[in-house]
Amino acid sequence: MSADADIRGVGRLTRRGFVESAAGLAAAAQLAPLAARAGEEPAAARSMRIGFHTDAFNSSYWSFAKCLEWAKRNDVHYIECGLIDGVSWIHGLGYQPHVALYEDPVLLRRTMDSYGVRFSQVDAAFPLSGEDGPVRGVPYVMKSIAWAAQAGCPCVDTTDGLHAPEGLEDKDAMAMMKRSYLQILRVAEAHKIIVNIEPHGYFTTKPEMMAQMQAFSDSPWLRMNMDTGNTYIAGQDPVKFLNRFLPHVSHVHVKDVSESLAKVMRGGMTGIAVSHCALGDGVNADNIVQCLGVLRDAGYSGVLSMECEGAGGPMIEKSLAWVRATLKTLGIAEEK
Numbered sequence: 001m002s003a004d005a006d007i008r009g010v011g012r013l014t015r016r017g018f019v020e021s022a023a024g025l026a027a028a029a030q031l032a033p034l035a036a037r038a039g040e041e042p043a044a045a046r047s048m049r050i051g052f053h054t055d056a057f058n059s060s061y062w063s064f065a066k067c068l069e070w071a072k073r074n075d076v077h078y079i080e081c082g083l084i085d086g087v088s089w090i091h092g093l094g095y096q097p098h099v100a101l102y103e104d105p106v107l108l109r110r111t112m113d114s115y116g117v118r119f120s121q122v123d124a125a126f127p128l129s130g131e132d133g134p135v136r137g138v139p140y141v142m143k144s145i146a147w148a149a150q151a152g153c154p155c156v157d158t159t160d161g162l163h164a165p166e167g168l169e170d171k172d173a174m175a176m177m178k179r180s181y182l183q184i185l186r187v188a189e190a191h192k193i194i195v196n197i198e199p200h201g202y203f204t205t206k207p208e209m210m211a212q213m214q215a216f217s218d219s220p221w222l223r224m225n226m227d228t229g230n231t232y233i234a235g236q237d238p239v240k241f242l243n244r245f246l247p248h249v250s251h252v253h254v255k256d257v258s259e260s261l262a263k264v265m266r267g268g269m270t271g272i273a274v275s276h277c278a279l280g281d282g283v284n285a286d287n288i289v290q291c292l293g294v295l296r297d298a299g300y301s302g303v304l305s306m307e308c309e310g311a312g313g314p315m316i317e318k319s320l321a322w323v324r325a326t327l328k329t330l331g332i333a334e335e336k
Contacts, residue, residue, distance in 0.1 A: 047335035048295070049303045050323055051078030051120045053253070054097035055274045056310035061095040068115040070313065074320060077336050078120040078303045079112075080157075083147065085140050098123075101143055105151035119153035120303035121196065121225070121251050127161030128180050129173050129203055138180050141195070142187045149191035155251050156193055157225050158184070160201035162270050174203070178216045188221040194250050196225035199241070200271035205234035207244055214248050224248040228288050229255025229275050229307065235267035238287040239294065246298050252291075254323065255307040256282035276309045280322035289326055296332050 054067045062070075064081060071079055082098040090096045099108065099122070112118060124144035126137035137158075144156050158181075165173050181195070188195045203209040214224060226249045231238040242249070257266075258277035262284075279288065292304075306323060310316035327334055 047301055047333040048292075048327065049078050049120070049301075049335045050076055050306070050320065050327075051080055051303045052076060052306040052316060052320075053123070054079065054081040056306070056308060056316045057097045057312070058274065060310060060312045061090075062097045063094040064097050064099055065094075065111075067097045068112060068117055071117045072115045074317065075336065076320065077117055078305070079117050080119065080121045080123060080303075080305045082123040082125075083140075083144050085143060101147050105147050109150075109152045119148070119151055120305055121155035121157050122148050122151070122153050123157045125157050125159040125198060125200065127201060128158060128177050129160035129201065130165050131167075133161075134176065134180050138183055141184050145184070145187050145191050145193045145195070148193050154194055155196050155223075155225070156188075157196050157198050157251070159198045159271075160203045162201050164202050170203075170209075174209070174212060177203070177213065181213070181216045181222065185217050185219050185221055189219060192221075194221055194223050196223050196251055198225040198253070199227050199230050199234070199236075202270055205230060205236060205270045207236070207241060210245065214245065223250040225251045225253060226291070227253040227255060227271075227307070228284060228291055229253065229257050230271040232257050232284045232287060233262070233266055233269045233272055238284065239290045242291050242294055246294065249295075249300065249302075251302060252295065252300075252304050253307045254279060254288055254304050255284070256280065256288065256319075257284040259283045272307075274309050275307060278315050278322065279306060279308055279319035280326070281318075289330070292326060292330055292332065296330055301335070 054064060057067055067079065084091055084098055084100040088096065091098065091100060122144060124141045126140050127133060128137045141156065141158055148156050184195055197204060197213055199205045199210060204213065214222065216222065224245050226242050228238045231241045255272060255275045256277045256279045257275060259282065304323065306316060306319050308316055308319050324334060
């Protein structure tokens with residue numbers, strides 16, 4: 001069997017077979033309505049889960065442990081962080097709220113259990129569309145998948161680069177990414193981990209391109225991380241974007257956009273690293289509310305991961321209060 005044929009073999013597991021398997025049923029309960037991808041109508045969601053990305057505390061130079069303390073104090077039970085492949089001095093000194101792949105995932109999971117917190121997703125978003133994508137990005141994502149499986153984390157987040165790759169036609173970059181994702185999905189299937197593609201870059205914030213990327217494989221392990229802020233700042237309508245890819249969504253980034261940033265950069269950026277705007281205070285708030293309604297009606301019961309500047313606590317706490325109040329208004333219970 002050729003290497004290409006072996007990689008393509010990831011598609012052998014059908015979506016219905018995935019849903020009917022024990023692992024598929026567990027993932028369906030944890031994440032978005034996988035049943036929708038298997039041709040079944042999901043029941044209306046009665047609850048969703050609230051989490052946050054530790055990027056909120058980058059500027060505060062918090063450690064991951066301090067983020068766990070914040071989560072416990074604020075009754076938040078789902079967390080998302082970036083993964084570091086190697087040693088970083090700022091992380092080693094306790095000034096970075098992310099996790100290194102050299103940290104034992106099982107021991108970390110036990111520590112997180114003591115706080116009542118679990119991973120909703122880990123971020124391995126090295127740009128796969130660039131020159132270094134196949135060389136550095138693919139091994140990084142593969143290692144992240146194996147680590148996530150041991151850490152009890154259901155999803156690994158991936159994306160493309162912010163700009164068109166230099167010296168490559170779009171079609172050639174897409175072909176390269178397809179090859180990369182097929183390699184990645186082979187590992188994801190082995191470890192039963194969802195690989196999410198996040199709209200964050202030149203390709204992924206364009207609906208037609210995202211559609212092509214979601215069609216790289218029929219594997220049920222290939223999904224999408226919806227981001228309300230990135231789609232908005234890229235000039236898209238977040239509600240339309242979500243509706244188009246709703247059956248693919250397994251994780252959601254809830255992100256607002258300040259009026260000042262939108263006036264200057266909307267349509268000129270493809271993503272926001274961290275929004276310096278509390279949820280509900282920006283020009284994207286109404287879109288977020290509408291997206292939550294769409295998710296509710298589709299039966300989504302997964303995690304809403306807040307992405308905003310934390311300001312050492314007060315700003316993300318304001319965001320948390322807004323999300324909780326909005327869910328209540330929409331008739332969505334918070335599952336903990």
